[in-house]
Structure formats: structure tokens, C-alpha cells
Amino acid sequence: MKNTFAFKTAEGRNAIYKQYDAFLSNMRITYEEINVDTRFGKAFVIAAGKKDAPVLVLLHGSGINSVMWIRDMERYSEHYRVYAVDLQGEPGKSNEKQLPFEGPDFDNWLHDVFMGLSIEKASIVGISLGAWLALKFAIAHSQMVDKLVLLCPAGVGTPKTSFAYVSLFYMLLGEKGVEHLFRKVNGGKSIPKIMLDYQKLIGKNFNFRREQVPLFSDAELAQLTMPSILFVGRKDVMFHSLKTARRYRTLVPNAKVTVLQEAGHTLIGLVDDILSFLQQ
Numbered sequence: 008m009k010n011t012f013a014f015k016t017a018e019g020r021n022a023i024y025k026q027y028d029a030f031l032s033n034m035r036i037t038y039e040e041i042n043v044d045t046r047f048g049k050a051f052v053i054a055a056g057k058k059d060a061p062v063l064v065l066l067h068g069s070g071i072n073s074v075m076w077i078r079d080m081e082r083y084s085e086h087y088r089v090y091a092v093d094l095q096g097e098p099g100k101s102n103e104k105q106l107p108f109e110g111p112d113f114d115n116w117l118h119d120v121f122m123g124l125s126i127e128k129a130s131i132v133g134i135s136l137g138a139w140l141a142l143k144f145a146i147a148h149s150q151m152v153d154k155l156v157l158l159c160p161a162g163v164g165t166p167k168t169s170f171a172y173v174s175l176f177y178m179l180l181g182e183k184g185v186e187h188l189f190r191k192v193n194g195g196k197s198i199p200k201i202m203l204d205y206q207k208l209i210g211k212n213f214n215f216r217r218e219q220v221p222l223f224s225d226a227e228l229a230q231l232t233m234p235s236i237l238f239v240g241r242k243d244v245m246f247h248s249l250k251t252a253r254r255y256r257t258l259v260p261n262a263k264v265t266v267l268q269e270a271g272h273t274l275i276g277l278v279d280d281i282l283s284f285l286q287q
Contacts, residue, residue, distance in 0.1 A: 019212025
């Protein structure tokens with residue numbers, strides 16, 4: 008793939024960073040900002056929780072950054088040393104260059120992050136593209152993954168081809184159309200205005216990736232032997248969620264699978280369920 012970078016302009020990047028910092032300033036727990044060296048550039052990490060606690064790594068989806076985890080981190084940090092990692096090439100504070108989905112670069116990048124944070128083994132919670140990366144990393148480095156939590160993952164079930172047309176239709180309707188699109192992605196549920204405004208700011212200034220995330224093979228998914236749980240929303244407009252659930256349940260030994268009947272692609276409010284699984 009050609010080298011593509013996350014932000015359209017420096018001004019747009021700075022506007023996103025300014026709001027990012029405002030979100031961080033309102034965190035209700037003590038946290039650290041860490042920059043980790045990787046072979047692909049700097050990786051930005053928000054860290055919280057006791058340093059001697061078990062490690063939990065959070066991986067956000069595409070078109071957002073670790074801001075999405077801030078409230079969840081308040082709960083997770085009661086039990087874990089939590090690291091929310093900005094994915095490279097996404098609209099966060101990690102290196103802007105977008106890595107190819109094909110090949111080992113992305114899982115090598117996350118391995119470098121683990122090494123830079125001195126993580127020997129961690130549980131991982133990932134959503135959408137972040138869940139895809141969690142799977143990719145767990146397949147390549149199973150000995151470094153304790154438990155795996157996947158929220159509407161890419162790479163398991165096929166994407167809905169209709170989503171591109173739906174997105175284009177709503178974007179042509181201007182700002183109100185964009186707001187309606189975000190609600191559809193959220194399963195028809197409203198989004199807090201402060202987060203909706205942030206998503207719109209990102210939407211104006213981020214180079215969304217157009218290439219399709221590759222599906223994992225049956226053999227790759229069958230390698231996953233660590234405890235894992237998968238959540239999908241039945242109203243997901245981006246992926247065939249029932250196919251995702253069926254394929255994962257069939258191929259992954261002892262996996263737990265939950266289909267949320269009223270949820271869309273953006274799965275939130277699952278901290279209690281996730282903690283229950285992680286602490287078993």
C-alpha cells in the first residue's frame with residue numbers, strides 16, 4: 008500500500024489533539040501519558056492503575072482514539088494496570104503513518120508496545136479494528152495473551168457492502184446526515200453531544216482507510232486457546248454480526264459468544280460483563 012497518514016492537515020490534527028487533551032484533563036483518576044518507541048515510530052499510551060496489578064490493554068476502533076476508554080478505565084483501574092493504546096495511523100497521538108493490514112507489521116507494532124511497557128502477558132479488550140488487532144496479536148504471540156475480549160471485531164465475519172452506500176447517502180445530507188449516520192452505527196441510540204462533536208471533528212480531519220480488513224482463516228482462529236469472549240450487536244450496520252458470532256463459536260475452542268439484540272456496532276456499557284469474564 009502507498010504511505011498514507013492519519014490527518015489531512017496539521018491544523019486538523021492540532022484541533023483533534025486539543026480536544027483530546029481536554030478529555031484527559033477531566034479524567035477522575037490518576038493517569039500517566041507514555042510515549043513508547045516502536046520500529047515504526049512513537050506509540051502513545053494512557054496508563055492508570057497500580058503498577059503491580061495484572062495488565063489490561065485496551066485497543067480502540069478505527070476513526071477514534073483512546074478517549075473512548077476514559078470512563079471505562081476508571082473501573083478497570085480498580086483491578087488492573089490499564090494501558091489504553093492509540094493505534095498507529097488512527098486519529099490519536101501515535102505515529103501518523105498507516106500500517107498495512109496484510110503482513111506482520113501491525114502485530115509487530117503491538118509487540119514493540121508490549122516490550123516498551125515491559126509487559127510479559129496481558130489481557131486485551133479490543134473493539135472493531137482494535138479487536139482485529141487483538142486477534143492478530145493473539146494468533147502471532149499467544150504466550151503473551153491471558154484473556155481476550157472482542158467487541159464487534161473486524162476480520163471474523165464479512166463486512167456489509169451496503170454500509171459504504173449508506174454512509175455516502177447520509178454524508179451527502181450534510182451535518183445532520185452525519186449525525187444520523189453516527190446514530191445508526193450506534194444501533195439507533197443517541198450519542199452524548201460532546202462525543203458526537205468530537206467524532207464529527209475527527210470525521211472532517213481524518214483520512215479514513217478504504218482498504219478492506221482481511222478475514223482470518225479458519226486455521227488461524229482455531230489456534231486461539233486462551234479464554235475469550237466475543238460480543239456483537241444484532242443491529243450492526245458495518246458487519247454481519249450473526250455470521251461473526253457463528254463463525255467464532257464454531258472455530259474457537261471454549262469461546263463465549265454474546266449477541267446483544269438491541270446493540271449496533273458501537274458497543275458500550277459492558278464493563279461489568281467484561282470484568283466478570285476477566286476475573287473468573
